[in-house]
Amino acid sequence: MNHSMHQRVAIGTRSRTPKIITVASHSSRQQQRCVSHIPQKHVGVFTGVGGCKGDGARRSTCTRAAGVAIEATLPLSEALPFVLSHIYPHYLLPLLGGLTLGVLVVGQLIISGKVVGISGAVRGLVEGQRTPWRVLFVGGLIVGGMMLRFSLFPGAFGPDPIYTTAAESAELVASGMWRLGAAGLLVGVGTSLGNGCTSGHGICGNARLSLRSFISTCTFMLFGAMAAAALNTTRFEGLPLGFIVPPVPEQEMVTLATRVLGAAMAFIVTMASVTHLWADQGKAKVVALAQDVTDFGVGLFFALGLGISGMTQPSKVAGFLGILAGTFDASLMFVMGGALLLALPGYQYVLRSGRVNHPMTCSAFSLPTSKEINLQLVGGSAIFGLGWGLAGLCPGPGLVGLASFSASNLTFVGSMLMGMALVKVIQRMQAASFTNV
Numbered sequence: 001m002n003h004s005m006h007q008r009v010a011i012g013t014r015s016r017t018p019k020i021i022t023v024a025s026h027s028s029r030q031q032q033r034c035v036s037h038i039p040q041k042h043v044g045v046f047t048g049v050g051g052c053k054g055d056g057a058r059r060s061t062c063t064r065a066a067g068v069a070i071e072a073t074l075p076l077s078e079a080l081p082f083v084l085s086h087i088y089p090h091y092l093l094p095l096l097g098g099l100t101l102g103v104l105v106v107g108q109l110i111i112s113g114k115v116v117g118i119s120g121a122v123r124g125l126v127e128g129q130r131t132p133w134r135v136l137f138v139g140g141l142i143v144g145g146m147m148l149r150f151s152l153f154p155g156a157f158g159p160d161p162i163y164t165t166a167a168e169s170a171e172l173v174a175s176g177m178w179r180l181g182a183a184g185l186l187v188g189v190g191t192s193l194g195n196g197c198t199s200g201h202g203i204c205g206n207a208r209l210s211l212r213s214f215i216s217t218c219t220f221m222l223f224g225a226m227a228a229a230a231l232n233t234t235r236f237e238g239l240p241l242g243f244i245v246p247p248v249p250e251q252e253m254v255t256l257a258t259r260v261l262g263a264a265m266a267f268i269v270t271m272a273s274v275t276h277l278w279a280d281q282g283k284a285k286v287v288a289l290a291q292d293v294t295d296f297g298v299g300l301f302f303a304l305g306l307g308i309s310g311m312t313q314p315s316k317v318a319g320f321l322g323i324l325a326g327t328f329d330a331s332l333m334f335v336m337g338g339a340l341l342l343a344l345p346g347y348q349y350v351l352r353s354g355r356v357n358h359p360m361t362c363s364a365f366s367l368p369t370s371k372e373i374n375l376q377l378v379g380g381s382a383i384f385g386l387g388w389g390l391a392g393l394c395p396g397p398g399l400v401g402l403a404s405f406s407a408s409n410l411t412f413v414g415s416m417l418m419g420m421a422l423v424k425v426i427q428r429m430q431a432a433s434f435t436n437v
Contacts (some may be wrong), residue, residue, distance in 0.1 A: 073242035076328055082243065083330050089248045094331040096257040097309020098338020100264045101302060105204055105339065106346030107268030108298045111275055112291050113359030114366050115208075116298065117200030118396040119191035126420045133295040138399065140299020145403030147300070148307040152256060156307035157404035158315065177411055179236065179390060184412040186387025187394060188419020190220070193380025195368070197394050199302075201381075202336055205368070207343035208351065212373055219378055220385030221321075227389030229324035237315040237392065244319050244329040246310075257308045264301040271297065275360045291361040303400040309335045312401050314392030314408070321389050 074082060083091070105116045114133065118141070121134045148156040191197045194216055196205060201220075205213020228234060249257075271294045278286040310316040310331055319329025350356045351365070358364055388394050393401070393412050401409035 070240070070244050070246065072245040073240050074245060076243050076323075076326065079243040079328055079330065082245065083333075089254075090246050091331060091334045092254060093249050093257050094309045094334035095338045096254075096261050097305045097307075097311070098335040098340075099342060100257075100261045100305035100308065101199075101203060101335070101339040102342030102346070103261070103264050103268060104298050104302050104305070105199075105207065105343050106350070107264075107272070108294065109347065109350055109359070109365070110356070111268070111272055111294045111360050113362050113364065115200060115204040115368070116302065117196055117204065118302075118399070119197040119394075120195070120200055122395055122399070122417070123192055123420045123424075126417055127424050132292055136292055136296040137299040140296040140301075141303045141396065141399045142402060143296075144300040144303025145307070145312075145400035148304065148312070148400070149403035152260075152304070153253075153307055156310075156312050157401055157406065157409075158313045176236070177407065179231075180393075180408050180411040181415045183387040183391030183393065184398070184415030184417075185419040185422075186383050186390065187398075187412075188387075188416040188421075189423055190380050190382070190384025190387055190419075191395060192420050192423035193376050194220075194384055195370075195377070195380070197384060197396070198336070198388075199396055203339045203343055204347070207340060207347040208367070209344075209348070210368070210371075212368075212371060212377060215373055216377060216381040219381035220388060223382045223385030224321045224389035225324045227386045228318055228321040228392075231390055232325070233318045233389060233392060234322035234325050234327040237318045239315060239319055239322060239327050239329075241326045242328075244327065246329070246331060253308075260301070260304045260308055264305070267297050267301060272360060279360060287361050294361075302396070306397055306400050309338075311335055312397045314397075317388070317392035317394075317397075321392070 108114055108116050112133070116137075118138075121137050124131070124134050125138060148154070187197075194201070196202075196213065196216060198217075198220075201210075201213040201216040206217060271290055275287055275290045275294075278290065306312050316329060316331050319327055320332035322328060351367075384394075391408075391412055393409075395416065398409060398413045398416060402413060
């Protein structure tokens with residue numbers, strides 16, 4: 001499907017007799033096939049919230065109503081059977097993107113001994129901890145976003161929802177800006193208090209089988225879904241009701257995703273081999289350089305994985321979190337599932353097998369040590385979930401999305417940094433008042 005052409009077909013019946021129809025568009029190189037559970041005359045193409053246009057499904061045009069291509073929507077009751085029977089090819093890109101993330105978090109652990117925690121890296125910079133790995137990792141995320149935007153996949157970010165789904169109304173544009181600003185503030189505060197986000201807790205923490213991370217993940221998922229439903233995030237993103245069926249990706253996109261995954265694997269293997277070779281020869285400066293290159297490269301490829309999987313499009317996340325509002329897109333399941341498919345056994349082997357005593361570039365692993373489950377963890381995760389559900393953005397996609405130069409991402413990231421700084425200021429004030437008592 002052409003990246004500039006977002007087709008969305010509404011399926012509004014519970015009939016159990018499926019058939020295959022085709023939907024043609026003026027910009028398609030070939031007809032796109034989609035699942036239909038209703039007579040063809042009732043199939044149309046969404047052009048906005050609750051809007052449908054076109055003479056049936058034979059010939060129809062679509063204007064963008066969300067930053068995500070949708071092939072069809074089904075009743076939510078049919079979501080699980082469809083997902084189980086259509087992992088390939090409908091969810092191939094999210095799966096390949098997730099596998100890329102899994103390769104990177106395991107590689108980073110083996111080589112540098114660190115977890116890939118994006119909010120932690122950014123928060124450290126905000127607090128003045130400008131250690132090289134933080135600068136390089138965050139810089140890699142931003143450079144990877146630039147590569148997506150200007151070369152590999154310009155459609156990774158989609159249109160800015162503030163200026164598309166909010167119509168041409170100054171009042172609605174302003175409300176969209178407030179939404180993104182509030183979301184960024186909540187995400188900044190929440191990730192600071194809860195010490196993690198979807199990467200640190202959702203992937204790395206769960207791969208370590210951390211109970212803290214499991215509880216945090218369940219909490220921010222729940223509150224994200226509640227926020228998306230209560231604050232109409234799916235409507236803001238222009239998503240229809242029902243189970244959203246993503247389109248079958250074009251072969252060029254599958255090729256790109258496969259190459260990104262292969263390049264990420266080759267990068268990790270190469271850096272591990274170089275590090276091992278020079279460490280044996282006592283070349284400390286070269287090993288330190290290899291660690292810096294690894295930190296930057298992991299950030300860069302992590303950005304590419306997020307873009308390929310669709311997670312840089314807030315409407316994808318909003319579709320997943322919109323289940324309580326009657327909308328559901330399963331793509332995020334395959335991103336996190338694909339990442340954990342590699343990260344879980346990789347982490348367990350490295351940390352529990354006894355065969356890996358230390359990382360390749362340092363003497364000890366740098367892992368979270370706290371096992372305490374307290375109000376700060378749960379409360380911070382809940383606040384993060386509210387912000388995530390309000391905007392469909394978290395720290396990683398927000399930073400990568402800076403390459404789009406959109407008002408949404410700039411507003412979100414700016415307010416997120418303010419939220420992180422606010423928590424630090426409050427904590428310092430509390431520490432000072434406690435010392436003076």
